[in-house]
Amino acid sequence: MFVISFASCKGGAGKTTLSTHFSYFLAQKGFKVLHLDMDYQSASTYFFKEPEQNISVNNITKLFQKFPPAKSTVMELIYSSRYKDIDYIPSTPLFADIEDEITMLRDWNRRLEPIVQSVGDIYNFLVIDCPPSKGKVIKNIFQISNAIIIPMEADRLGFDGMQLTLNEIAENNEFRKYENRQLLKTAGIAFNLVEKNTIINSTYMEEIRMMYKELVLTNALPKLVAYRQALSVLKTVFETKEWQPAAIKMEYLFTELTERLTTMIISQEDTNV
Numbered sequence: 001m002f003v004i005s006f007a008s009c010k011g012g013a014g015k016t017t018l019s020t021h022f023s024y025f026l027a028q029k030g031f032k033v034l035h036l037d038m039d040y041q042s043a044s045t046y047f048f049k050e051p052e053q054n055i056s057v058n059n060i061t062k063l064f065q066k067f068p069p070a071k072s073t074v075m076e077l078i079y080s081s082r083y084k085d086i087d088y089i090p091s092t093p094l095f096a097d098i099e100d101e102i103t104m105l106r107d108w109n110r111r112l113e114p115i116v117q118s119v120g121d122i123y124n125f126l127v128i129d130c131p132p133s134k135g136k137v138i139k140n141i142f143q144i145s146n147a148i149i150i151p152m153e154a155d156r157l158g159f160d161g162m163q164l165t166l167n168e169i170a171e172n173n174e175f176r177k178y179e180n181r182q183l184l185k186t187a188g189i190a191f192n193l194v195e196k197n198t199i200i201n202s203t204y205m206e207e208i209r210m211m212y213k214e215l216v217l218t219n220a221l222p223k224l225v226a227y228r229q230a231l232s233v234l235k236t237v238f239e240t241k242e243w244q245p246a247a248i249k250m251e252y253l254f255t256e257l258t259e260r261l262t263t264m265i266i267s268q269e270d271t272n273v
């Protein structure tokens with residue numbers, strides 16, 4: 001199982017839009033996907049939930065109880081989504097209440113490892129929708145991730161959010177070097193909400209491309225109302241003809257991303273042999 005997280009310290013950058021669509025994209029390609037919603041706002045959860053599905057109100061909080069969860073507990077957290085080949089682990093608003101207590105737990109930053117250990121053989125990909133923060137939850141997520149995608153709006157606040165996320169990745173890699181583990185990769189910075197004719201967007205995009213070079217994905221997502229409509233009617237832009245322009249842009253971005261991930265997965269397998 002390859003673990004890919006959509007992270008940015010800034011809210012509204014596109015983590016949920018991109019991660020839900022990427023899970024759908026991978027499933028369409030025939031991969032078995034587990035989508036993990038780690039944001040207490042639970043946007044991915046509403047997206048994947050079957051209409052009549054009853055979800056345990058304290059679902060992912062069970063990962064952060066006194067003792068690390070057993071395999072049977074992990075299995076209980078997993079639900080089937082509205083889509084074939086996508087299962088998901090729902091979040092809950094209650095998750096916000098326990099965040100402060102996480103550091104008091106034993107192995108507090110390794111609480112997601114049981115997921116990888118329990119279902120790593122069942123799924124090809126674990127896609128994680130991160131909360132907009134730089135805290136304890138993110139540290140847990142980065143601990144199990146293989147690669148991070150940073151969606152960002154090309155402006156001042158977007159830039160700050162992206163840099164904070166890169167710092168967090170660097171910090172995680174300090175631990176990995178110490179533990180002799182494979183490093184966490186930045187799979188790409190993805191520009192989102194791009195408005196073609198605004199100078200602010202083009203100036204930031206140009207500067208960030210110069211600064212971060214190949215870290216930035218060539219394809220960007222424009223600001224299109226279709227992406228908003230899609231999430232509000234619980235569909236991906238791939239599912240309705242009317243949203244084809246939005247779907248095409250998304251397809252370009254994900255094709256580029258998948259090529260990068262394929263290289264990473266191959267080099268990871270090589271080092272594991």
Ligand SMILES: Nc1ncnc2c1ncn2[C@@H]1O[C@H](COP(=O)(O)OP(=O)(O)O)[C@@H](O)[C@H]1O
Nearest residue numbers: 011012013014015016017193222223224227228
């Ligand atoms: N490219 C885009 N064009 C138009 N609206 C977008 C685009 N990307 C995201 N949005 C909208 O912006 C809001 C925030 O996006 P979201 O994916 O929820 O961000 P995050 O998960 O990072 O907070 C949502 O209402 C979403 O539908």
Ligand SMILES: [Mg+2]
Nearest residue numbers: 015016039043
């Ligand atoms: Mg979100």
